[in-house]
Amino acid sequence: MRIATWNVNSVGARLPRLLEWLESSGPDVICLQELKCSAEAFPSAEVKALGYESLVNGDGRWNGVAVLSRVGLADTVIGLPEGPAYDGGQESRAAAATCGGVRVWSVYVPNGREVGHPHYDYKLQWLEALRRTARHEVSGDLPFAILGDYNIAPTDEDVYDRSVFEGSTHVTEPERAALKALRQEGLSDVMPRALKYDHPYTYWDYRQLCFPKNRGMRIDLVYGNAPFAAAVKDSYVDREARKGKGASDHAPVVVDLDI
DNA sequence: ATGCCTTCTTGAAGAAGA
Numbered sequence A: 001m002r003i004a005t006w007n008v009n010s011v012g013a014r015l016p017r018l019l020e021w022l023e024s025s026g027p028d029v030i031c032l033q034e035l036k037c038s039a040e041a042f043p044s045a046e047v048k049a050l051g052y053e054s055l056v057n058g059d060g061r062w063n064g065v066a067v068l069s070r071v072g073l074a075d076t077v078i079g080l081p082e083g084p085a086y087d088g089g090q091e092s093r094a095a096a097a098t099c100g101g102v103r104v105w106s107v108y109v110p111n112g113r114e115v116g117h118p119h120y121d122y123k124l125q126w127l128e129a130l131r132r133t134a135r136h137e138v139s140g141d142l143p144f145a146i147l148g149d150y151n152i153a154p155t156d157e158d159v160y161d162r163s164v165f166e167g168s169t170h171v172t173e174p175e176r177a178a179l180k181a182l183r184q185e186g187l188s189d190v191m192p193r194a195l196k197y198d199h200p201y202t203y204w205d206y207r208q209l210c211f212p213k214n215r216g217m218r219i220d221l222v223y224g225n226a227p228f229a230a231a232v233k234d235s236y237v238d239r240e241a242r243k244g245k246g247a248s249d250h251a252p253v254v255v256d257l258d259i
Numbered sequence B: 001a002t003g004c005c006t007t008c009t010t011g012a013a014g015a016a017g018a
Helices: A011-025 A044-048 A118-137 A173-183 A226-231
Strands: A002-007 A029-033 A053-057 A065-069 A074-078 A094-099 A102-108 A144-149 A220-224 A232-237 A253-257
Touching: A002 A011, A002 A102, A002 A144, A002 A220, A011 A029, A011 A044, A029 A102, A029 A144, A044 A053, A053 A074, A053 A094, A065 A094, A065 A102, A102 A118, A118 A144, A118 A173, A144 A226, A144 A253, A220 A253, A226 A232
Parallel strands: A002 A029, A102 A144
Antiparallel strands: A002 A253, A029 A065, A053 A065, A074 A094, A094 A102, A144 A220, A232 A253
């Protein structure tokens, strides 16, 4: 089974690239983030034509996550249980389903904006709610993984230049501690291969030639429980999907499972 | 070529992204 995760940065703007990638890469399941559309506006018919059912959590202008599957979509959950509110409401940042015997969560962790900003506190609270949810799902024999845009680089190796990020979100100790707490519930970081250069970055800013210069970050992660991790045959970042006109600023992370 | 930011909402310019 092939499972992928991809922050598409607007499924509307990315639809031609998404459909092309689904056809060429053939994931059985894909977790999408940053849809930037409502559930009603999601292109369900277009992905259905390629054989995928859709589970969509979307609220319009920002955020939005989905799980697409061609191996079944059962026991679905929309939203993070007991997740914190921001600015008076729940945002569309999580969705879960069981697909072909694998339990997956698609997550779009809040950005945080700046250290000390209310959104940063919200980010840490959101991660704590995710940890509590993971605790309920991680045990047992069912392969389980939380895939998505975590908006955190787990180590200094996961950014192209640590000094550039001094004092910024995505690299702070509280954020990394929240990731560690998540792992300690029984999850491990499924490290993908880089198809070029020495580190598997998943995001490159659109500006200042970041992609050609490989000034990237590894912030799209796959955290799997023991049965999931044991089934991993291969994993890589498809940087080809970051190339050219009309690309997302994130590349897909692909995981091949012996399931 | 990998190529100097892109998206959304809106109807000009601002906000968000990380």
